[in-house]
Amino acid sequence: MNTNNTLQKVLFESKHLALCLLDKSGNVVAVNSTFKNQLCQEEIDTSRPVSIRNLSFWNKDLKALDTAWKEFLVNGAASFNSYLYNREELLFHEVELKQANDEGGVLMEFFKKQEPTKAEKESAKTDGELDNIAAIISHDLRGPVSNIAYLLSIFDGGVADKEELEEFMDALKKSNAKTLDIIDEMGVIINPKLKRRSHSASSLQPLICSILENFEEEISQTQARVVIDIQDHSDWKVPKGAFEMILKQVVSNSLKYRKEDETPKIVITCSRKNGDRIIEVKDNGLGFDVVENEQHLFGLFQTFHNRPDSRGIGLFQVKNRLLSIGGAISLKSQEGIGTTVTLNFKQNELEEAPLYN
Structure with a gap:
């Protein structure tokens, strides 16, 4: 690709900005x-494709770059903040x-750029989380609440017989349960207050x-084929409510992120190791690149699949x-193989362990 004279002048005469020209595939054309002096220590051979993602100054986390690139393809402009290696020193940069x-x-x-203060970081994080929470409430609650309203409108018109009434009540209970699940999820994020509960030994x-x-x-x-492999048959002293919520969420993820062209298989293994109770949930679903997403695995609103129903709350x-x-x-x-989640219920911590209210 040939650049025009104005662009060449900006690119090669600017001494204050580090500039890089890319083609539409993200390969380096010129710098x-x-x-060269501040960011990129390696020699770049522009006679062959060299992706901007493969240069060494990135601080491993390329998620911000990938997100900005997608935004650029749609809007023609994008920016993001990231820590980059500048003469082997990790410094805060804005990239446009x-x-x-x-x-x-x-x-x-x-x-x-000057690194943002702790207060600025917290403010930006809070604003972003509130926006996401508002979106989740307006989007996720709309479905089950609308269903309840629709069912009640049918009920106002009367029901024909006992069988129809039972079907109506069953549908109403399911919509109500879905609504409560979403409210519970939001409650954990908005108001994670703790209180102590007793624990029960459950088979x-x-x-x-x-x-x-x-x-x-x-x-x-x-x-789907679900296999339960219980290797430890003793009673587990676990908080039942927390156990149900945790396992329900992990199994839900296994079913949600399944392969469309393969029968889902989920293996739930229960064992004991060094006195602790271990639950392992293994599936043959879509999977994802753990190394690339390592820093975001359990973060709030972090999603690893491009699905409209992915909210990034479950693992958090x-x-x-x-x-x-x-x-x-x-x-x-x-990616393409599946996911294994290992849950460790440490028995020595469970006697006086606090649970979410």
Whole structure:
């Protein structure tokens, strides 16, 4: 791609900005001396495609770059903040993407900036979370609440017989349960107050089966195979409410992020290790790149699949619940292979463990 004279002048004469010219595929076409001296330590051979993502100054986390690139393709401009290696020193930068010319070129500008204060970070984080919470409430609650309103309007018109009444009540209960689930999720985020509860010794087999009943329709429709492998048959002294919420969310993720062209398989293994109770949930679903998303695995509103019903609350909530009772969570996943979630219920922490209200 040939750049025009004005662009060449800006690119190669600017001594204050690190500039990089890319083609529409994100490959480096040209860089200026400031970019070479401050950011990019390696030699760039522009005679062959070199992706901007593969340069060494990025601080491993490329999610912000990928998001900005998608935004640029839609709007023709984008910006993001990131820590970049500047002469081997990690410094805060603002990065802007602009249209360079009429041939699809992209001009990337790098500005060294003062790192935002803690108050500014918290304010930005709070604003973003409130926006997301508002979107979740308006979007997710609209469906079940509308269903309840619709069912009540039918009821006002009268029901024909007992069988129709039972069907009506069953549908109403399901919509109500969905509404309460969403409210519970939002409650954990907005007001995570704790209180102490007693713990119950529960036999795992019936407890897990009762949790799976929540997914009876989905399991039937997808013909999913769910295997329960209980290797430790002693009673587990676990907080029943927290256990149900945690396992329900993990199983829900396994069913939600399944492959469309493969029968879902979920294996739930219950074992004991060093006195702790371990639940492992393994599926053959979509999976994702754990290394690329390592810093965001259990963050609030972090999603790893492009689905309209992905809210980024599930893993955040599971981790918080486990931490609140002294437990721990780990996750392994491989794109196209599946995901394994390991839940550790540490028995020595459970006697006086606090639970979410």
